[in-house]
Structure formats: C-alpha cells, structure tokens
Amino acid sequence: MTSKSDASTNILGFKYQEMVALKESLDAKDGSKIYLECFGDISDGITSTEIKHSINEDKKLIDTHIDFWKTLSNIITEYDTFRFYDKFILHTTAEVKIGSIFEKWNELKKNEKCAKILAVKSNKTISQYYSNVVKFDKSNLESILEKFVIKSNQQSAKEYYQEILINHSAIKNLIKRNERESFLNYLLGYISSELINSDSYLWEIDIDSFRANFQSYANRYQIDDLSFPVSNASANSNTTNNFYFVKELQNIEYVNKIGSSMSNYLKASESQIKMIQERLSLYETLDNYDEDIRDLVIELKESHLDQLTKNCDIKEKSRRFFDESINQISSKTTIDGVAGVRPYYPKGRLLHNIEEKYIVLNLNSEDES
Incomplete structure (x- = not known):
C-alpha cells in the first residue's frame, strides 16, 4: 500500500x-x-x-x-x-x-x-x-x-x-522582492491551466501566449522607478591621456574642458553600471538612450557644418559645436524606469559616444560621425 x-x-x-x-x-x-x-x-x-x-x-x-x-x-x-x-x-x-x-x-x-x-x-x-x-x-x-x-x-x-525561479532575471528585474513569490505562483498556475483548458488534452505552452500573459500580469506588480545611483567617481590625472575623447578635445584646443569632461564621463559610466547591476531590464533602455544622444548630436553637427566658411577658424567652430552639444543634451534627464537622473549623465554619455568614435568633434575631420 x-x-x-x-x-x-x-x-x-x-x-x-x-x-x-x-x-x-x-x-x-x-x-x-x-x-x-x-x-x-x-x-x-x-x-x-x-x-x-x-x-x-x-x-x-x-x-x-x-x-x-x-x-x-x-x-x-x-x-x-x-x-x-x-x-x-x-x-x-x-x-x-x-x-x-x-x-x-x-x-x-x-x-x-x-x-x-x-x-x-x-x-x-x-x-x-x-x-x-x-x-x-x-x-x-x-x-x-x-x-x-x-x-x-x-x-x-x-x-x-x-534559487532558480524566484531569482530568475525575468522575474527579478520586474517584480518587487516581496511580491515575487505571489507572481511566481501565478505563473505555475498558468502552466497547469494549459492542460486543464486544452480541448485535445495536449499539454502545450505556446510561448507567445505565455509572454503576453506574463506581461499582462506583471503590469499589476509594476515595479517602482529605480532611484538614479549617484556617482562620486573622480578622474586620475595619470590615466587622462588613455581616453580618446581627451585627444579629441586636445585636437580642437579645448584643454580647459578636459577636467569637467573626465568627471562627467567617469560618473556617467559608473552610474550606468550600477543601474544595470540593480535592474538588468534597463540595459536596452540605456542603450537606446545613448543612441538618442548620438542622433541628436549628429543632427546638430550637420547644422554646424553648413555654417562653415572658407576662411573660418575650424577649431573655434568645433569648440562651439561641442558647447552647443553639451547644452542641448544636458536637459535629457528622463529615462523610463529611472527617477532623479543627474545632469552629468547625459553629458557623460555624449562623451561615451565620442569615446566609441561614433561622434567626431573636429568639424574639419573626414571621419564619419
């Protein structure tokens, strides 16, 4: 028995x-x-x-x-x-x-x-x-x-x-810690219901339908916006010349902007890392944010290129292009899912785009930006 x-x-x-x-x-x-x-x-x-x-x-x-x-x-x-x-x-x-x-x-x-x-x-x-x-x-x-x-x-x-389910990234990154078990039990119930509701008694999980139900139910547990992790990173003068954006600023003779640029770049980089560590689901959002910065500045560069004259001071015009770029993007402190973004973040992400060579500061450069 x-x-x-x-x-x-x-x-x-x-x-x-x-x-x-x-x-x-x-x-x-x-x-x-x-x-x-x-x-x-x-x-x-x-x-x-x-x-x-x-x-x-x-x-x-x-x-x-x-x-x-x-x-x-x-x-x-x-x-x-x-x-x-x-x-x-x-x-x-x-x-x-x-x-x-x-x-x-x-x-x-x-x-x-x-x-x-x-x-x-x-x-x-x-x-x-x-x-x-x-x-x-x-x-x-x-x-x-x-x-x-x-x-x-x-x-x-x-x-x-x-260990595996409650801490799965798909759940962990969307649902508050104290509500994850309740959400998980809903998902397990969904797995069982797919057999109960099957006319053919074929136990089948259609992933597209599963994802739609997952998102619909997750919306009831909408997680609060992440508080922007403020960075206090500071520049090390010994490593300054290791950065490409520093060379770009030197190239347009804007040495007095190197210090503040280094600070913005390092702080923004550290804050980005902390945001992704805290909430992996923000990775794509932050990547798209960098692209938005890039698109805005490249469009701005086109207008500066149109204003160049034959005998103008290219380096001086390049400095003005950099200044206006900083001014225009510094107010972009809205990121979906993040509250309290500091002004140094968009400035630092502009410098990230320069560091990755997506944007060239020298208006006389033949490089694509």
Missing part, C-alpha cells in the same frame, strides 16, 4: 516538472512551444528532457539506475520520432556515483558511452529496459548516446523554487 508520504513525494515530482517547464518557458525563443508529457517530460521538438526528482539527498546515479535505463529505452521505442531530435537530457537531483559508467559522461565520445552501457550487467530492476537497449541497432544507439546529456545533482524542488 502506498503511504501518504509516498503520494506526496510523487506529487512533488510532478510539481518539480512544472517548475522546470516554467524555467524553459521563461528562457524559450519567441514563436516556440513547450510540451509536457509528450516525447519526454518536457520537449520543444528539438530537445527532450526527462525530469527525475528525489527527496533523498544521498541518492546516487549508479550503473543500473532505473531512471537512466527507462529513459534510454523510451527513446529507442519512439526512435522514428526521436531520431530527429538534437539533444536528450536526463535532469536528475541524483548525484553521479564516483566510479560508475556515468562519471564524466558528458565528456565521453559516443562509442565510449556505448561500450560502457553494453558492459553493464543487468538486474531485475532494469531487465526489460536493458533488453530493449542491447537488442537495438548499435549504430543508431551510438547516434542517440552522442546526443544524450546527463544533468546530475540538480537543485531539489525547494531549492529550484527559491
């Missing part, structure tokens, strides 16, 4: 499968689909993954472990379908036993894997699966084993829930 604790551990195994499927959904490419209990516990039509969870922390993956032999046997049974797959994964919380055939498994060549498993002595536990394997065409068996990866010693259900 199955005890209540046995039933609970079995249910936990199914919940663990849903948790792994959720992570796969969070990481999946747009337009793809994730299947549960169809060609493996989890499949995307390219990779088939078997999920094995145990509450026994000391469980070892030994030569005759049923999880491996049953998984391999199932692939062989459905070979006409599985032969088109790129990878087979055994995701298990068990640890590979030292000295077993699975030690350094993922580093072995296909013929080495094949030789090891065929040398295993069968027992009552794996006999039916073992028989299916050894009778299979050796060339096709090697083809399967070449794609067969073992991910052992994976996090238990509780660890996976807390």
